[in-house]
Amino acid sequence: MRYIPHTEEDIRQMLDAIGVETVGDLFTGIPADVRLQRPMNLPPALAEGDLLREFKQLARQNATVESHLSFLGGGAYNHFIPAVVDQMISRSEFYTAYTPYQPEISQGTLQAIFEYQTLVCQLTGMDVANASMYDGASACAEAVLMAVRASRRKKVLISAALHPEYRETVETYCRYLDIELVTIPFAADGRTDLSALERALGKDVAAVVTGYPNFFGVIEDLAAQAGMAQGSGARLVTAVAEPIALGLLKSPGELGADIVAGEGQSFGIPVSFGGPYLGFFAARQQDVRSMPGRLVGETIDKEERRGFVLTLSTREQHIRREKATSNICSNEGLCALMATVYLSLMGKAGIREVAVQNHSKADYARRAIAALKGYAIPFAAPVFNEFVVEAPEPAAAVLGRLEQQNILGGIPLERYFGGMANRFLVCVTEQNSKAEIDALVAALAGGGQ
Amino acid sequence: MTTLGTSGLILNEKLMFEHSDPGRKGYSLPPLDVPAVTLPAPLVRNEVPGFPELSEVDVVRHFTRLSTWNYGVDSGFYPLGSCTMKYNPKINETVARLPGLAGVHPATPEHLSQGALKLMYELQTALAEISGFSAITLQPAAGAHGELAGMLMIRAWHEALGNPRAKVLIPDTAHGTNPASAALCGYEVVPIASDGVLSAQTVAEHMDGEVAALMVTNPNTLGLFESEIREICDIVHAKGGLVYCDGANLNALMGIARPGDMGIDVMHFNLHKTFATPHGGGGPGSGPVGVTKALTPFLPVPVLTSGESGYRLDYDRPQSIGRLRSFFGNFGIMVRAYAYIRTMGAAGLKHASEMAVLNANYVRARLEGTFHLPYPNRSLHEVVFSDRDLAGDCHTLDLAKRLIDYGYHPPTIYFPLVVKGAIMIEPTETESQETLDEFCEAMLAIAVEARDTPGLLHAAPVRTRIRRLDETAAARKPRLKWEG
Numbered sequence: 001m002r003y004i005p006h007t008e009e010d011i012r013q014m015l016d017a018i019g020v021e022t023v024g025d026l027f028t029g030i031p032a033d034v035r036l037q038r039p040m041n042l043p044p045a046l047a048e049g050d051l052l053r054e055f056k057q058l059a060r061q062n063a064t065v066e067s068h069l070s071f072l073g074g075g076a077y078n079h080f081i082p083a084v085v086d087q088m089i090s091r092s093e094f095y096t097a098y099t100p101y102q103p104e105i106s107q108g109t110l111q112a113i114f115e116y117q118t119l120v121c122q123l124t125g126m127d128v129a130n131a132s133m134y135d136g137a138s139a140c141a142e143a144v145l146m147a148v149r150a151s152r153r154k155k156v157l158i159s160a161a162l163h164p165e166y167r168e169t170v171e172t173y174c175r176y177l178d179i180e181l182v183t184i185p186f187a188a189d190g191r192t193d194l195s196a197l198e199r200a201l202g203k204d205v206a207a208v209v210t211g212y213p214n215f216f217g218v219i220e221d222l223a224a225q226a227g228m229a230q231g232s233g234a235r236l237v238t239a240v241a242e243p244i245a246l247g248l249l250k251s252p253g254e255l256g257a258d259i260v261a262g263e264g265q266s267f268g269i270p271v272s273f274g275g276p277y278l279g280f281f282a283a284r285q286q287d288v289r290s291m292p293g294r295l296v297g298e299t300i301d302k303e304e305r306r307g308f309v310l311t312l313s314t315r316e317q318h319i320r321r322e323k324a325t326s327n328i329c330s331n332e333g334l335c336a337l338m339a340t341v342y343l344s345l346m347g348k349a350g351i352r353e354v355a356v357q358n359h360s361k362a363d364y365a366r367r368a369i370a371a372l373k374g375y376a377i378p379f380a381a382p383v384f385n386e387f388v389v390e391a392p393e394p395a396a397a398v399l400g401r402l403e404q405q406n407i408l409g410g411i412p413l414e415r416y417f418g419g420m421a422n423r424f425l426v427c428v429t430e431q432n433s434k435a436e437i438d439a440l441v442a443a444l445a446g447g448g449q
Numbered sequence: 450m451t452t453l454g455t456s457g458l459i460l461n462e463k464l465m466f467e468h469s470d471p472g473r474k475g476y477s478l479p480p481l482d483v484p485a486v487t488l489p490a491p492l493v494r495n496e497v498p499g500f501p502e503l504s505e506v507d508v509v510r511h512f513t514r515l516s517t518w519n520y521g522v523d524s525g526f527y528p529l530g531s532c533t534m535k536y537n538p539k540i541n542e543t544v545a546r547l548p549g550l551a552g553v554h555p556a557t558p559e560h561l562s563q564g565a566l567k568l569m570y571e572l573q574t575a576l577a578e579i580s581g582f583s584a585i586t587l588q589p590a591a592g593a594h595g596e597l598a599g600m601l602m603i604r605a606w607h608e609a610l611g612n613p614r615a616k617v618l619i620p621d622t623a624h625g626t627n628p629a630s631a632a633l634c635g636y637e638v639v640p641i642a643s644d645g646v647l648s649a650q651t652v653a654e655h656m657d658g659e660v661a662a663l664m665v666t667n668p669n670t671l672g673l674f675e676s677e678i679r680e681i682c683d684i685v686h687a688k689g690g691l692v693y694c695d696g697a698n699l700n701a702l703m704g705i706a707r708p709g710d711m712g713i714d715v716m717h718f719n720l721h722k723t724f725a726t727p728h729g730g731g732g733p734g735s736g737p738v739g740v741t742k743a744l745t746p747f748l749p750v751p752v753l754t755s756g757e758s759g760y761r762l763d764y765d766r767p768q769s770i771g772r773l774r775s776f777f778g779n780f781g782i783m784v785r786a787y788a789y790i791r792t793m794g795a796a797g798l799k800h801a802s803e804m805a806v807l808n809a810n811y812v813r814a815r816l817e818g819t820f821h822l823p824y825p826n827r828s829l830h831e832v833v834f835s836d837r838d839l840a841g842d843c844h845t846l847d848l849a850k851r852l853i854d855y856g857y858h859p860p861t862i863y864f865p866l867v868v869k870g871a872i873m874i875e876p877t878e879t880e881s882q883e884t885l886d887e888f889c890e891a892m893l894a895i896a897v898e899a900r901d902t903p904g905l906l907h908a909a910p911v912r913t914r915i916r917r918l919d920e921t922a923a924a925r926k927p928r929l930k931w932e933g
Binding site: 018062092109112123175248249254307363364 | 469474476481484487497498501509516524542561578624632679707721771774776791794795797810827859882916917922
């Protein structure tokens with residue numbers, strides 16, 4: 001076995017040094033009645049070349065942007081990933097290290113996380129950001145728990161236009177914590193219904209949770225929601241599933257958000273069938289000691305050189321155990337590094353330019369589809385790079401026909417929203433050329449004839 | 450002795466923001482081929498304040514230099530106890546990057562993602578066989594996330610029977626994530642003393658009708674097998690409770706004993722420990738959970754099934770605890786773990802566990818005359834010493850820092866909490882006798898230094914780019930981002 005260096009002679013010498021006869025003697029602490037008495041039933045071991053062939057065979061059975069035109073979004077986005085990102089995270093000093101418990105030999109990871117925290121603060125307009133959470137949905141759930149903890153209130157208002165899987169994740173996390181979740185409907189234009197929000201707010205509300213953009217791609221009126229929430233002493237939790245939008249949209253911090261939880265996959269991380277992704281999490285300075293997750297801080301060494309360490313760890317499970325602000329331990333460190341490399345390449349100009357391209361292309365597609373006979377754009381509010389389409393027939397039938405032309409045309413909404421059988425969510429990124437968009441529109445226009 | 454650790458030319462590197470030069474670009478986008486439009490002005494931000502402006506070369510040099518300040522498994526021996534820092538096979542990195550796997554969007558229709566679903570199904574099946582559980586969910590993103598999933602299922606099971614119960618028993622050797630996860634399920638945590646190995650009698654004394662579950666780690670964090678586990682499970686079950694197992698230490702047991710056969714009801718795996726996926730500087734990991742048949746109705750949604758129409762995702766699970774995150778889990782990590790299992794096969798996995806245990810016992814044999822061993826029971830995959838016998842007013846932290854000068858990543862220190870000044874060494878199976886000998890010689894040399902020249906330990910590390918850092922100052926006045 002090429003990963004295990006022991007020769008027969010090594011094993012003999014080591015057993016002698018230990019003072020036992022056989023390797024089996026090392027396991028005498030395990031009672032016989034819990035031993036496995038047969039070999040495990042697993043497929044036979046594969047040589048490296050055979051393994052590669054087998055995995056290529058599995059890979060061939062999946063549709064990707066190499067085989068299909070894709071307009072899939074809904075929380076995972078096909079953005080271009082510069083070659084530098086994978087080259088840098090493939091430095092094995094980065095990817096074969098663990099959590100930087102020994103700062104003197106982990107400064108690479110620590111400085112990169114410090115830079116990541118800074119980039120997240122700059123993008124979101126917030127004061128402090130942690131070293132990462134699992135994904136956007138779990139970050140959103142942690143944000144709800146933090147708001148409940150910090151406010152000592154037990155009611156949370158959730159916009160119906162929040163990504164449904166984020167909402168489901170919040171429900172799971174809150175399941176046994178005696179937290180009341182109340183849904184705030186969306187209005188006819190696809191934004192959260194502000195008058196319904198106003199009515200639901202009260203002195204018992206810990207947080208209002210809203211997407212930015214929301215699940216329909218629609219840009220919420222965050223300032224109005226922040227004002228209302230804070231008027232009742234509640235925190236506004238903003239969930240950002242498509243953070244490329246933050247290159248163009250006013251930052252949540254500027255609009256009054258108290259906690260920003262989001263998904264960083266768009267920043268250089270492959271779609272990879274749903275993970276690993278990157279939960280980012282940012283808050284106001286006053287809440288820093290209530291935050292979940294690891295934080296990296298700047299300090300100095302004995303000779304007054306700048307260095308970085310994990311800090312404020314008295315919030316965390318390894319110190320505080322059941323009183324910790326979260327149970328998280330391993331986070332998504334390498335994905336945070338991907339995002340850091342990506343954002344350092346894109347920089348000030350690139351993040352704006354890629355955001356404008358996404359928005360412009362989505363706008364072009366949206367207008368073209370709106371002009372198709374029988375098709376409608378049900379939500380009138382401005383969108384970023386996704387929008388809902390209403391078809392003249394069930395979305396499943398339309399999307400099924402597009403598949404025949406090797407187009408993944410969007411995500412059917414019926415599974416998430418009853419009564420939306422004819423609706424689907426279309427996403428357009430900088431990766432979709434005008435020709436691709438035109439092909440989508442033509443395929444839709446082709447209809448069932 | 451020529452030590453592994455030495456000095457060399459290491460380059461300093463500023464923060465990326467300090468390199469920034471207005472007008473530099475590190476990206477390329479194609480010309481926009483549709484009309485450029487913008488949003489109404491009140492929605493649009495100014496440029497992102499403080500964002501860097503760097504060329505591609507700036508970025509590459511920056512991160513390459515940072516990487517050289519890190520120590521990884523590929524650099525050398527990394528005996529971080531309880532973390533199973535084994536070698537991360539390179540072919541696994543290659544297969545995880547195949548465009549047909551890394552490029553699959555999670556909203557791809559099931560019939561167009563059968564390869565990805567098949568891979569997940571085969572991994573589930575293999576993990577069930579390795580652990581002895583009836584069903585597996587791959588959704589949790591890390592070990593602690595798996596703990597949360599498992600404890601939520603335990604609570605849902607009790608709720609379905611009419612009484613959620615109030616307490617969870619956790620031995621004093623447990624990882625901090627265990628009590629934190631139990632608390633997230635609304636349970637009161639009752640710590641119980643274990644004296645190295647948990648006794649059935651202790652469990653019986655604490656067990657009553659309000660205990661929902663016992664959370665054990667087996668082998669425990671002292672590297673000892675919980676030899677009374679079967680009797681303990683019987684006691685908990687007899688009072689209507691369930692047993693959760695933290696599977697962090699599964700690397701000692703593959704092909705030797707299965708938690709599912711011991712009476713355990715729920716266990717999480719750490720694919721980034723036992724199954725050789727990279728730790729990534731702190732994740733991403735993956736924390737699948739195995740459960741007995743009785744708990745399968747409570748698995749998170751969606752549940753991956755196999756049938757005549759191929760592999761499909763079942764969302765119609767009325768008793769499910771719900772979902773713990775978006776989509777299906779850390780698929781890219783599952784690909785690597787499955788590649789590892791397919792490379793090793795059943796005999797290879799068992800051999801890995803045997804050699805992991807051999808290595809830990811070899812380190813123990815070489816060091817136990819010099820370092821204090823608080824629990825003399827037979828070790829499995831890791832061994833825990835204490836700093837009791839370290840001379841010269843030197844403590845575990847000093848030893849750890851001095852090991853860095855010798856060229857090693859230190860072991861886990863000050864954990865488990867039951868050992869004062871704990872030094873927790875987990876060599877894993879991928880280290881050779883030669884590496885272990887060199888490490889042990891370094892440990893023994895440091896013990897002599899502690900006696901003769903303790904200043905060397907107190908000053909350590911001296912060969913690193915920077916010296917010991919002021920953590921107190923970092924916490925007192927936190928500086929958590931660059932502010933120019």
